[in-house]
Amino acid sequence: MTFESTKSLSASLEDYLQAIFWTAAAKGAARAKDIARQLGVKASSVTGALQTLAEKRFVHYQPYEAITLTAEGFDEAARVAQRHFIVREFFVTVLGLDRAVAEEEACRTEHCLGDDIAERLATLMEFVKAHPDMESGVSQLLAERYRSAEIPAQVRRGLVTVADLRSGQKAVIVAVRSGGALARRLVDMGLGRGALVEVEGAAPTGDPIRVKIRGYQLALRRTEAAVISVVGK
């Protein structure tokens, strides 16, 4: 028994499908050469990919003839292209990325996001566009945070702290951002780089926060928790 056709496509095959999609839309059909040029691969690689896609019934392929998509191939290509489009527009309009950068990132992201997420992103984008105050609020916050190329590394450090974790969550400490005595005291308590902390709970006010580290329980003031940068699990 042979399984000659599987539904799911690799990132690479999705790229071939998209190249055919756009070329066929513009010219009626694609030639191997067009595809090779678009994807930056050699013609022989295209032949191989076409054979695989034909086995999976996504393209009409006869050696030496023009290539077109089957109905399933068209649907599949349209889905990938739609994800690409939505993700890129989201990166540009909501996250304020440069168009060229967004395009490049979208080329990778289109292969790893499900349709479901792409649709939700589109909905979010629509919502943001419909509320100009939010659009400007977000873009202003992003702009002031990423004004300088130097900033991101600083921001990254402080993005998530023990104070941001939910009850029951575990995290690894990556830095204690505080000079002098406080930092030393925290490190002495075991709260150093690489240590695993688990948030046990917090008082209703959110202060203090009970954490567990190396088996010991500890109560941290919110101000202390907020200087401990972590990576959450």
Added chain:
Amino acid sequence: MTFESTKSLSASLEDYLQAIFWTAAAKGAARAKDIARQLGVKASSVTGALQTLAEKRFVHYQPYEAITLTAEGFDEAARVAQRHFIVREFFVTVLGLDRAVAEEEACRTEHCLGDDIAERLATLMEFVKAHPDMESGVSQLLAERYRSAEIPAQVRRGLVTVADLRSGQKAVIVAVRSGGALARRLVDMGLGRGALVEVEGAAPTGDPIRVKIRGYQLALRRTEAAVISVVGK
């Protein structure tokens, strides 16, 4: 001349690094067996990956001994883990995804998003949390749109239409969502499934929209444009 260490890691090696990161945080060091179990691979695959990671100076590795991360390995692992965390939390808190689904999607997405985008997502998430009206507005919109599992396919069709495109953008038509006479008229004008349209411009009011199709220019009323589902380029 040999190049024994390259900076960039494959998705697979990033996974190994993360597995070591979490295990080492919990137990001080990792064993090949732990890693194999976490990643669902055989022990022999782990050995291979460790050799590669050791060459790249991301892990301290001596055959048969416990495995720990180097300083660079820790940084790299923390960055991947941070992307994972941010993306998952974004999927859950902003996009309203189920935690389990979000976790799974994050496992793939962590490898294809740049740190820059992850940070911007975190900023957006922070903004949303700080504006309860936005949070509830988005979640309400998402909830009513994805109430039923049947809906997504319907939604997908109508997500992007000719009316949503910017001037100069190209797109492929995937469906004309209109019964009877209008659909027939549009298809007769060449606006059928698979056709490439290019938006030439729109009147200041956004109506009518001038498009080019197969070399011909055409003016579409906004109501017409809005029933033509496309995939944007």
Added chain:
DNA sequence: TGACGGAATTAGGCAAGACTAATAATATTG
């Protein structure tokens, strides 16, 4: 119609990353 040039295909190689099977090292335990 036959020869040429460009385009496409085949054949064979290489790297990554998984696997199995066999072997070697370490741990455990009587």
Added chain:
DNA sequence: CAATATTATTAGTCTTGCCTAATTCCGTCA
């Protein structure tokens, strides 16, 4: 301390996806 059990490593295979080099096909033009 030796026998056994567990864990890790090596060796060799398979698949995917790219490559180069050699060959084959097709259209054009003299």
